[in-house]
Amino acid sequence: MSIPFWCVLICGLLIFVARVPVTKAMKEQGGYNNHLPRQQQAQLSGLGARALAAHQNSFEAFILFAVGVLMAHTTQTAGWLIDGLAVVFVVARVIYLLCYWADLAWQRSLVWCIGLVCSLLLMLSPTFRSVLL
Numbered sequence: 001m002s003i004p005f006w007c008v009l010i011c012g013l014l015i016f017v018a019r020v021p022v023t024k025a026m027k028e029q030g031g032y033n034n035h036l037p038r039q040q041q042a043q044l045s046g047l048g049a050r051a052l053a054a055h056q057n058s059f060e061a062f063i064l065f066a067v068g069v070l071m072a073h074t075t076q077t078a079g080w081l082i083d084g085l086a087v088v089f090v091v092a093r094v095i096y097l098l099c100y101w102a103d104l105a106w107q108r109s110l111v112w113c114i115g116l117v118c119s120l121l122l123m124l125s126p127t128f129r130s131v132l133l
Contacts, residue, residue, distance in 0.1 A: 002078070004069040004122075007086035011065055011093060015058040018097050021051035047101060054100035058093070061115055065089055068122025075126035082125060089118040 001009075025048025026032045026040055033040040041052050065086075072082045092115040099108035 002073070003083040004072065004086035007090045008066050008069050010090050011058075011062050014090075014093055014097065015055065015062060018051065018055040018058045021047055021101060022055055024048075025051065047103075050100050050103060054097050057100075057112075058097075061093060061096075061112075061119070064116070064119040065122070068119045068125070071123050072125045077125045082122065085118045085122050085125075089115050089122075092118065 022041065022044070023032060025044050025046075026037070028048075029040060029043070041048075044052055069086060072078070092111045095111045096108055096115065099105075099111060
């Protein structure tokens with residue numbers, strides 16, 4: 001499996017890692033309400049609310065990243081830049097989660113932008129394929 005595909009797998013798992021503090025915060029509210037979990041999540045504050053937002057953003061970021069990797073793969077665009085963009089995206093997402101949990105707002109926005117740029121460059125990579133090969 002290629003480096004970008006490994007990165008897609010890791011990012012898919014990060015979606016659920018982002019949820020761990022949400023579950024913990026829900027349990028601290030008197031137990032996890034499995035009948036109405038979304039209603040309970042809407043009442044979270046502090047770390048729990050930030051973790052929920054990070055979890056939801058992880059889905060949004062994953063879609064663009066996975067599409068970018070697939071666009072590069074299906075057009076047979078490969079090389080050091082594609083691998084590098086995928087790895088930087090994963091690192092940015094890990095830092096993003098840590099910043100969100102720690103309530104570091106501008107730092108979180110900065111690494112979010114880095115991840116977005118990586119996804120967009122992966123999507124555009126077929127247009128500069130000759131440079132990469």
